[in-house]
Amino acid sequence: MTLIGGIEAGGTKFVCAVGTGPQDIHDSVRFATTTPAETIAQAIAFFRWQKQPVAAIGIGSFGPVDLTLNSPTFGYVTSTPKPGWANVNLLGQIQQAIPVPIAFDTDVNAAAYGEYRWGAAQGLDNFLYLTIGTGIGGGGMVNGDLIHGLVHPEMGHLLIPHDLEADPYPGHCPFHGDCLEGLASGPAMKARWGQSAETLPEDHPAWELEATYIAYGLVNLIASFSPQRIILGGGVMSQPRIFDLVRRRVQAFLNGYVQHPAILQGIDRYIVPPALGNWAGVLGAMALAQTGIGGG
Numbered sequence: 009m010t011l012i013g014g015i016e017a018g019g020t021k022f023v024c025a026v027g028t029g030p031q032d033i034h035d036s037v038r039f040a041t042t043t044p045a046e047t048i049a050q051a052i053a054f055f056r057w058q059k060q061p062v063a064a065i066g067i068g069s070f071g072p073v074d075l076t077l078n079s080p081t082f083g084y085v086t087s088t089p090k091p092g093w094a095n096v097n098l099l100g101q102i103q104q105a106i107p108v109p110i111a112f113d114t115d116v117n118a119a120a121y122g123e124y125r126w127g128a129a130q131g132l133d134n135f136l137y138l139t140i141g142t143g144i145g146g147g148g149m150v151n152g153d154l155i156h157g158l159v160h161p162e163m164g165h166l167l168i169p170h171d172l173e174a175d176p177y178p179g180h181c182p183f184h185g186d187c188l189e190g191l192a193s194g195p196a197m198k199a200r201w202g203q204s205a206e207t208l209p210e211d212h213p214a215w216e217l218e219a220t221y222i223a224y225g226l227v228n229l230i231a232s233f234s235p236q237r238i239i240l241g242g243g244v245m246s247q248p249r250i251f252d253l254v255r256r257r258v259q260a261f262l263n264g265y266v267q268h269p270a271i272l273q274g275i276d277r278y279i280v281p282p283a284l285g286n287w288a289g290v291l292g293a294m295a296l297a298q299t300g301i302g303g304g
């Protein structure tokens with residue numbers, strides 16, 4: 009049996025796992041993202057301590073990252089504002105310590121691929137995966153291929169309508185202020201309402217506003233990509249009412265224009281949580297490694 013390693017390299021935490029799939033995780037660990045030196049050393053140590061060595065590793069990383077195969081900085085975390093992490097050779101340091109094939113992609117493309125392989129996107133060729141958490145990011149597939157591009161998509165930085173009278177909060181994105189992430193990430197909710205998202209009561213107006221911003225973002229993405237399904241993960245989406253609020257607004261903002269039963273009648277199966285839950289990222293990284301996608 010060939011064991012595969014996965015690394016979900018997040019800006020807040022790292023998750024590492026060894027196994028063959030969702031029903032067969034042999035070992036896993038999660039730890040806080042501190043300095044690159046300390047964090048990367050912890051990931052390397054986890055794989056070195058395994059009784060059976062892994063045959064390949066997949067990494068899904070927070071970004072921005074360099075995904076251009078022949079670039080001198082391929083596998084680097086590039087211009088992140090996260091202190092200490094700009095221009096860090098994440099892939100190279102792990103590759104040097106553990107000489108097996110290593111697949112590398114964004115955290116959201118990894119999670120998307122995990123959902124494609126084992127979760128809510130099985131059998132689909134066109135779908136999106138977004139996380140609404142500390143940041144907002146998106147990945148997914150177009151015509152059966154994970155989406156890459158000039159760099160990679162930055163779906164969290166969509167510019168969306170912002171009624172400053174209804175919501176005077178200016179947004180917290182250091183680059184754009186009130187982009188989607190600036191208005192609707194977990195930290196934006198905390199800054200606007202003065203308390204963390206998870207402590208805001210279910211009937212708080214915060215959730216209506218949050219759902220409105222997310223729905224604006226999704227309508228733009230539906231118009232751009234025509235996804236067959238949209239998977240929404242991340243801490244903010246654990247709020248019990250939010251999926252329904254988002255679904256109704258997506259229907260309202262589209263206003264009947266996209267004439268497909270998936271949206272008109274089947275919206276509950278169109279905008280869904282990840283079937284793999286919190287494991288989508290690390291399992292997706294393992295799936296990337298099994299398929300040899302984005303090889304380092």
Ligand code: ADP
Nearest residue numbers: 020141142143194195205206242243244246247
């Ligand atoms: P990260 O994006 O760092 O990987 P998460 O996806 O867990 O982490 O997102 C963290 C954010 O989600 C925080 O801003 C937190 O306030 C928010 N959050 C976590 N749990 C909930 C919850 N049950 N309801 C609403 N928001 C939550």
Ligand code: ZN
Nearest residue numbers: 165181184187
């Ligand atoms: Zn932005």
